[in-house]
Amino acid sequence: MKKITSLLTLILIIGCSTTQSNIKTDSIETFNLSNYNEFNIKINNNNVSAEVNPIVLERFKENLKTAIEERGLVYNKESNIVFDINFTTKETVESDPFNYYYSRYYYDYYRYRDDIYNVTQNILRVNLRNLNDDKTLWTVVTIWRNGSNRSISYDDASNTLVDEIMISFL
Numbered sequence: 001m002k003k004i005t006s007l008l009t010l011i012l013i014i015g016c017s018t019t020q021s022n023i024k025t026d027s028i029e030t031f032n033l034s035n036y037n038e039f040n041i042k043i044n045n046n047n048v049s050a051e052v053n054p055i056v057l058e059r060f061k062e063n064l065k066t067a068i069e070e071r072g073l074v075y076n077k078e079s080n081i082v083f084d085i086n087f088t089t090k091e092t093v094e095s096d097p098f099n100y101y102y103s104r105y106y107y108d109y110y111r112y113r114d115d116i117y118n119v120t121q122n123i124l125r126v127n128l129r130n131l132n133d134d135k136t137l138w139t140v141v142t143i144w145r146n147g148s149n150r151s152i153s154y155d156d157a158s159n160t161l162v163d164e165i166m167i168s169f170l
Contacts, residue, residue, distance in 0.1 A: 022150055023161070025168040027138040031128075033169045038076040041065055041083045052087055056153045061085060063162045064126070071166065080131040090121045120146040126165065140165055 041064060043057050064083065065075055095116050121143055128138040142161060144150040152158040 022144065023140050023142045023164050023168070025138070025140045025165075027128075028135070031137045033071065033073075033138075036073060036081050038074045038079040039068055039081045039083060040075070040077055040079040041068075041085065044084055044086045048087055049089055051089060053153065056158075057085065057087060059155075060124075060152045060158050060162070063158055064165065067162045067166050071169070081137075082129050082131060084127045084129060086125045086127070088123050090123060092119050092121060093117070094119050122146065122151065124152065124161075140168060 041061050043061060048054075048057070064085075068083075069075060093116060122145070123141065123143050125139065125141045127136050129136050142150070150157050150161075152161060
């Protein structure tokens with residue numbers, strides 16, 4: 001029994017440690033968030049489509065603001081360090097063959113087996129810019145489909161995304 005418990009514990013630990021994050025970050029080599037004292041956050045409303053809920057973006061902005069303030073930075077609207085929140089949607093057309101034994105270009109006796117559908121992908125990018133130098137210091141991007149549990153419209157997913165962003169500063 002002890003061996004089975006040890007094996008299940010090991011499998012659980014390995015499974016949890018290999019969970020992939022849904023975000024991709026990049027920064028310049030000399031960037032360190034602890035070198036700064038204040039920040040500002042702006043939502044780029046120029047390219048936000050009408051299907052994007054502005055309340056969700058404002059909630060994400062407040063979650064990010066709270067997390068950054070917990071790191072010791074002070075929110076200041078006149079700061080030269082700005083987190084730019086960019087949100088957009090992208091429609092893609094995907095094809096899913098109904099049956100793997102038939103090619104989607106050949107006719108079978110029942111019907112053509114090709115399902116074509118649109119998929120909406122939501123893309124959220126947060127850039128940290130130094131306005132004095134006009135440089136991007138750090139960036140993060142995440143992508144999810146409509147209806148996904150990773151959508152920032154869910155409070156848990158929004159908080160998880162903010163936590164993953166803050167971990168990237170370590």
